[in-house]
Amino acid sequence: MRVTYAPNTKQLLRIINPFLHQKPNLSNSGKENALFCMQSVVNLIGMMSMDIEYIKENYIFETLNENHDLDDFECESEDLTNFLKNDALNQQDLNLSLTHLVICDGVIVGYVSILTDSMKLKILEDETVKKEIRAELNITENNEMPAIKIGRFAIDKEYAHKGLGKHVFRNVLLSILDISQNIVGLRFITVDAYASAFWFYVDKNNFKYRKNDQKLVDNMDEIIKIDSERSFTLYKDLKSI
Numbered sequence: 021m022r023v024t025y026a027p028n029t030k031q032l033l034r035i036i037n038p039f040l041h042q043k044p045n046l047s048n049s050g051k052e053n054a055l056f057c058m059q060s061v062v063n064l065i066g067m068m069s070m071d072i073e074y075i076k077e078n079y080i081f082e083t084l085n086e087n088h089d090l091d092d093f094e095c096e097s098e099d100l101t102n103f104l105k106n107d108a109l110n111q112q113d114l115n116l117s118l119t120h121l122v123i124c125d126g127v128i129v130g131y132v133s134i135l136t137d138s139m140k141l142k143i144l145e146d147e148t149v150k151k152e153i154r155a156e157l158n159i160t161e162n163n164e165m166p167a168i169k170i171g172r173f174a175i176d177k178e179y180a181h182k183g184l185g186k187h188v189f190r191n192v193l194l195s196i197l198d199i200s201q202n203i204v205g206l207r208f209i210t211v212d213a214y215a216s217a218f219w220f221y222v223d224k225n226n227f228k229y230r231k232n233d234q235k236l237v238d239n240m241d242e243i244i245k246i247d248s249e250r251s252f253t254l255y256k257d258l259k260s261i
């Protein structure tokens with residue numbers, strides 16, 4: 021007699037568990053779990069075949085919640101990987117920052133954490149811009165201006181340095197611009213950038229650094245070698261987008 025083994029959906033869930041990006045709920049009905057399995061198989065196929073162009077066309081932003089399985093995410097910074105896995109949800113629960121996952125076919129390919137901020141005009145390094153803004157807004161150097169901070173931004177190392185970060189970041193900037201035009205008064209975007217990502221923001225995304233950091237910037241290549249996670253406050257005037 022020939023015996024064929026056909027796993028039920030709960031057994032299948034356990035087998036494919038490593039490929040799930042939402043945690044399975046074993047108390048769900050058979051139908052719900054079957055749907056879950058199908059979604060996970062789709063994820064698995066996606067994980068094996070996703071290329072950057074496909075991701076660029078298909079990724080979505082999803083606000084982090086307790087059902088997201090973050091185990092597989094790993095970026096080049098251990099600190100940023102650990103933040104997502106250990107702190108992001110807690111910070112969100114405390115209303116300190118909101119984390120948006122970048123997801124393609126169920127795979128978490130990146131994330132961005134955002135919070136509000138304020139900025140004093142006196143940190144602007146460009147005297148001409150500073151004068152223009154002072155005249156435009158009729159404020160002193162010590163006035164605080166409304167800002168939004170990109171607290172953390174990372175792309176999974178499997179997909180980094182292939183043009184995805186630039187694409188995602190552009191969409192983040194456009195969303196912030198939209199907020200500034202439709203929801204709340206907002207003039208600057210700030211970011212606490214690691215030295216290793218300094219040129220990504222300054223060269224590729226036109227962020228400015230603080231005037232007091234000029235000497236450090238002159239030695240940035242050396243700093244990247246010895247202390248790549250040294251943090252620099254950068255800013256971008258939303259009027260320049």
Ligand SMILES: CC(C)(COP(=O)(O)OP(=O)(O)OC[C@H]1O[C@@H](n2cnc3c(N)ncnc32)[C@H](O)[C@@H]1OP(=O)(O)O)[C@@H](O)C(=O)NCCC(=O)NCCS
Pocket residue numbers: 095096097100171172173174175176179180181182183184185186187212213214216217218219220224
């Ligand atoms: C920084 C990071 C988000 C950039 O995303 P990415 O997908 O690697 O970036 P892209 O491939 O889209 O690069 C876009 C451009 O920036 C440049 N770039 C990317 N990372 C760079 C870096 N660390 N230094 C200098 N230039 C960089 C690329 O050369 C590319 O230039 P091009 O448009 O002329 O080809 C990503 O590398 C990452 O997660 N790094 C580790 C975590 C980190 O440092 N985050 C920032 C701290 S908040």
